[in-house]
Amino acid sequence: MPPSLAATPLPITPSHRPDPTSSSSSSSVQLLRSLARSRRAHLAHRALLLFRSLHSSPSPPPPHFSLPAALSAASFLAALPEGRQLHALTVKLNLSPAHTVVANSLLHLYASCGLPDAALALFRHIPAKSLVSWNTAIDALVSNGDHVGALELFREMQRDAAGLAPDAYTVQSVIGACAGAGALSLGVYAHALLLRELGGHGHGHGQAVSRDVLINNSLVDLYGKCGAAELARQVFDRMPDRDITSWNVMILTLANHGRVRESLDLFDRMTRLENVVPNAITFVAVLSACNHGGMVEEGRRYFEIMVSEYGIRPRIEHYGCMVDILARAGFIQEALDVVSGMNCRPDAIIWRSLLDACCKQNAGSELSEAMAKMALDVPDDAVSGVYVLLSRVYASAQRWNDVGMVRRLMSEEGLKKEPGFSSIEMDGLVHQFVAGDTSHPLSEEIYMKLDEIEERLASSGYKPDLSEARMVAGMDHTKGAALRLHSERLAISFGLLKARAGAPIRILKNLRVCKDCHTISKLVSELYGVEIIVRDRIRFHHFKDGVCSCKDYW
Helix, strand or coil: CCCCCCCCCCCCCCCCCCCCCCHHHHHHHHHHHHHHHCCCHHHHHHHHHHHHHHCCCCCCCCHHHHHHHHHHHHHHHCCHHHHHHHHHHHHHCCCCCCCHHHHHHHHHHHHHCCCHHHHHHHHHCCCCCCHHHHHHHHHHHHHCCCHHHHHHHHHHHHHHCCCCCCCHHHHHHHHHHHHHHCCHHHHHHHHHHHHHHHHCCCCCCCHHHHHCHHHHHHHHHHHHHCCCHHHHHHHHHHCCCCCHHHHHHHHHHHHHCCCHHHHHHHHHHHHHHCCCCCCHHHHHHHHHHHHHHCCHHHHHHHHHHHHHCCCCCCCHHHHHHHHHHHHHCCCHHHHHHHHHCCCCCCCHHHHHHHHHHHHHCCCCHHHHHHHHHHHHHCCCCCHHHHHHHHHHHHHHCCCHHHHHHHHHHHHHCCCCCCCCEEEEEECCEEEEEECCCCCCCCHHHHHHHHHHHHHHHHHCCCCCCCCCCCCCCCCHHHHHHHHHCCHHHHHHHHHHHHCCCCCCEEEEECCCCCHHHHHHHHHHHHHCCCCEEEECCCCEEEEECCEECCCCCC
């Protein structure tokens, strides 16, 4: 932890009027800035100590010169208590939010400390917002996972920030937000902005972008996460220079889209033809491909060569992939053997993978209970998911008293099943739905379309699969009604209403797609002649002509 400033209050008041031209003051500020820019923890600590020392002296440097450097050091260290002291000082000196440079430094501090709401609240009060203000606020939202909020703020910037054109930093943040939100058309727009911003307007237009490896890697990631694997491959194939990250992103993109054979072929090309040495992240991507394809033998082989040929020590991510590959294919005992031989402590994700496999393989409630106990013994934020899986195990065994016990435990501990949502981008706007949502302006039309879909599904012989509606109380018709209101169905209805003819419907789902929604997505793609691309927590599903790219293995 950085040294606390609390023991020595910062004795600066507006009455201090140091001479800004003083050579000693100037050199002290330069040293402070150098320490803050070092990007080394011990030097950032020294910057904070130096700031305290300088402003305890009889002739402190001008605070609007020294405070940004001190805030930069606090941001690097994520030193929130010290940062709040500095914020209080800026208010005392009437520098925040009035002084834009100081306010921007505060924005960066709160973003670095994982407090996007505090950053956004401060941003709203800056009277003269600079491009840096907008960029920092947008990036604060992206860095903390609020991708939709970041895109809304970018739109606000375009609408309200007259005379401020986005620069490369803005566009890089927007590309990250588009990737996170699955917003393809906005991502294409950001790509065009990037070409304009970095490509120049004269000779060699666009060459700066086309040759920049980091930018191209972010574009491959963008198109991959927006469900446009072909566009991702085009960017990758046209890259004149690639680094290991380029290969890793492309291999993982193909794997996540169910193009498993292409993913593994690309790995072979990388290692055999291009002589690129894979790293630990490469093998996470390769093992993910094996997992998505249910390729047990290949998974075993790649795990072996990772260790024997490349000398890579397995990490928790590699073990997690192997456990999932084996357990989902029914090799639960072998998966347990892998866990017992790990060189690190299993995390909750591994135990939940085993619990999920036990549930799907009907491995028995005794083994499932053991897996649930192990998952609950590991500190984790997703405890509710373990209870939901265990409830399904008990329900499958018709142990209804135990189902009730799980519900009571969840209620007593204040736990709720993670709420699901689905988002869909249309004409540059991201529309988000939750189960049973009626907040959308077109809700009436959406539900009318949903009724039409239900009628066509019933006519085709569709029967709802209630196996994953176990946590819903009541009779089967109540469970069926709950399934009907799942968020992705509302997103599909909206997509059928608004999408251009022939255009795919692209949906992002924060949870894993349930069996019944997977089935109806296949049927809708056939009945309406439309391609539906769903990105769930695990992978992409490309529904077309009544089949899914995952081959019903997810």
